[in-house]
Amino acid sequence: MIRVWGRRNSLNVQKVMWTLGELDLDYERHDMGGSFGFTDAYRQINPNSVVPAIQDGDLTLYESNSCVRYLSHQYGQGTLLPDDVADAARADQWMDWQCSTLSGAFFPIFINLIRLPAGQQDQGAADRGIRQTAALLQRLELHLEGRDYLLGNNLTMGDIPLACHLYRWFEMDIPRPEMPNLQRYYENLCSRPAYRYHVMIPFGSNVDEWNQEEERNRGIQ
Numbered sequence: 769m770i771r772v773w774g775r776r777n778s779l780n781v782q783k784v785m786w787t788l789g790e791l792d793l794d795y796e797r798h799d800m801g802g803s804f805g806f807t808d809a810y811r812q813i814n815p816n817s818v819v820p821a822i823q824d825g826d827l828t829l830y831e832s833n834s835c836v837r838y839l840s841h842q843y844g845q846g847t848l849l850p851d852d853v854a855d856a857a858r859a860d861q862w863m864d865w866q867c868s869t870l871s872g873a874f875f876p877i878f879i880n881l882i883r884l885p886a887g888q889q890d891q892g893a894a895d896r897g898i899r900q901t902a903a904l905l906q907r908l909e910l911h912l913e914g915r916d917y918l919l920g921n922n923l924t925m926g927d928i929p930l931a932c933h934l935y936r937w938f939e940m941d942i943p944r945p946e947m948p949n950l951q952r953y954y955e956n957l958c959s960r961p962a963y964r965y966h967v968m969i970p971f972g973s974n975v976d977e978w979n980q981e982e983e984r985n986r987g988i989q
C-alpha cells in the first residue's frame with residue numbers, strides 16, 4: 769500500500785495520483801497542504817512544507833517528478849518506463865522540461881487568475897505567462913506531429929508532469945492559439961480514465977470557488 773500526502777487539487781499531487789492510477793496500484797491519500805495545512809509529522813517527511821510526498825515500504829520521497837519516476841521504475845517497466853534506455857532518457861527530458869521551463873511560464877497565469885483575490889492579481893504577469901506558455905506549447909505542437917503521445921503511440925512517464933498543466937491550460941478562460949496536434953494530444957489524455965479521475969478536477973474561476981473545490985475534494989481517494 770503506497771501512501772501519498774497532498775491535497776487532491778494540487779497539480780504536483782495530481783502527477784503522482786495519475787501515475788498510481790495508470791499503474792493500477794493501491795494507495796491511501798492523506799489531505800495535506802493548502803487549507804489543510806502541514807502537520808509536524810509531515811514536515812519530518814518533507815521539510816520543504818510542500819506537497820506531495822509518498823511512502824512505499826521503507827522509502828519516503830518528495831519532489832513530484834521524482835515520485836513519478838520512482839513509481840514508473842518500480843512498477844511501470846515497459847509501460848510508463850520505456851524498456852529502451854534512449855526512450856527512457858527522452859521521457860526524462862520531457863519531465864525535466866516541465867519543471868525547468870514550462871512550469872515557470874505557467875505559474876503566473878494560474879496564480880494571478882485563479883489563486884489570488886481580485887485585488888492582488890497582476891494581469892500583466894498573467895498575460896506574459898499566457899504568451900510565454902503559448903510559445904512553449906508551440907514547440908510541443910511541432911513535436912506532436914504524427915505522435916499520439918510524447919514518445920509515440922503510448923503514454924509514458926514523460927507525458928505525466930506536462931500533461932497535468934494541459935487540463936488547466938485548456939480549461940481556463942484565456943486566449944489560446946489554435947494548435948491541432950496539441951488539441952488531439954489533449955483529447956487522447958482526456959480519453960484515459962485515470963487522467964479524468966485524478967487530473968480533470970474542477971478548479972473554479974476564482975479563489976473562492978477554488979477553496980470550495982478544495983473542500984469538496986477533502987478525503988476523496
Ligand SMILES: N[C@@H](CCC(=O)N[C@@H](CS)C(=O)NCC(=O)O)C(=O)O
Binds near residue numbers: 831
Ligand atoms: N518541486 C516541488 C514543488 C511542490 C509544490 O510547490 N507544491 C505546491 C502545490 S502544487 C504546494 O505544496 N504549495 C503549498 C501548499 O499547497 O500549501 C514538487 O514538484 O513536488
